[in-house]
Amino acid sequence: NAGVTQTPKFQVLKTGQSMTLQCAQDMNHEYMSWYRQDPGMGLRLIHYSVGAGITDQGEVPNGYNVSRSTTEDFPLRLLSAAPSQTSVYFCASSYGAGEFRETQYFGPGTRLLVL
Amino acid sequence: TQLLEQSPQFLSIQEGENLTVYCNSSSVFSSLQWYRQEPGEGPVLLVTVVTGGEVKKLKRLTFQFGDARKDSSLHITAAQPGDTGLYLCAGAGRGSNYKLTFGKGTLLTVNP
Numbered sequence: 543n544a545g546v547t548q549t550p551k552f553q554v555l556k557t558g559q560s561m562t563l564q565c566a567q568d569m570n571h572e573y574m575s576w577y578r579q580d581p582g583m584g585l586r587l588i589h590y591s592v593g594a595g596i597t598d599q600g601e602v603p604n605g606y607n608v609s610r611s612t613t614e615d616f617p618l619r620l621l622s623a624a625p626s627q628t629s630v631y632f633c634a635s636s637y638g639a640g641e642f643r644e645t646q647y648f649g650p651g652t653r654l655l656v657l
Numbered sequence: 658t659q660l661l662e663q664s665p666q667f668l669s670i671q672e673g674e675n676l677t678v679y680c681n682s683s684s685v686f687s688s689l690q691w692y693r694q695e696p697g698e699g700p701v702l703l704v705t706v707v708t709g710g711e712v713k714k715l716k717r718l719t720f721q722f723g724d725a726r727k728d729s730s731l732h733i734t735a736a737q738p739g740d741t742g743l744y745l746c747a748g749a750g751r752g753s754n755y756k757l758t759f760g761k762g763t764l765l766t767v768n769p
Binding site: 646 | 688690692697698699700701702705745747749756757759760761762
């Protein structure tokens with residue numbers, strides 16, 4: 543299993559540009575989520591999905607859109623990039639059931655710089 | 658809003674020393690997890706604790722969940738340079754489904 547994969551690894555954008563961060567998992571996990579990690583701020587939840595066709599907002603959703611058309615894929619869209627969105631973005635998935643349903647399996651991250 | 662406070666924020670020690678990292682909250686969590694993150698990579702789960710008072714050991718790492726399920730600690734015995742990394746605690750609140758609240762992390766450096 544590849545686990546959770548993310549593309550691209552690095553990206554530089556200009557203010558106002560849009561882009562999509564890709565995330566895929568091959569573990570048949572129901573739950574997927576997007577976090578951003580900033581120095582001194584820890585991991586903050588952007589959006590999450592409890593299954594195909596179902597998404598909801600996390601702690602910091604503004605400026606981001608998501609969709610979940612399949613169990614495997616959960617792309618994150620930046621509508622109009624701003625310098626405040628410079629961050630490292632992590633996609634994660636979890637079983638969503640059982641005693642350890644909350645355990646997050648993280649991808650390697652996408653490092654985004656918005657100029 | 659559930660908050661998790663981790664301390665210390667930074668820790669630099671010599672190889673062979675012992676250390677403890679703390680994760681505290683005023684909220685009750687149904688489970689608490691510890692992750693370790695190395696530079697340029699995503700966090701990786703170390704352990705999940707679910708029962709108040711629970712103690713789990715992973716080689717030289719000992720994890721404890723507070724009796725009231727509001728706090729946790731990570732103790733490392735005889736630290737090695739390979740233990741260097743960012744340690745994150747994360748709690749799942751009751752009724753929060755699968756969502757986690759993360760602490761801001763403890764950056765540990767173990768010098769040879």
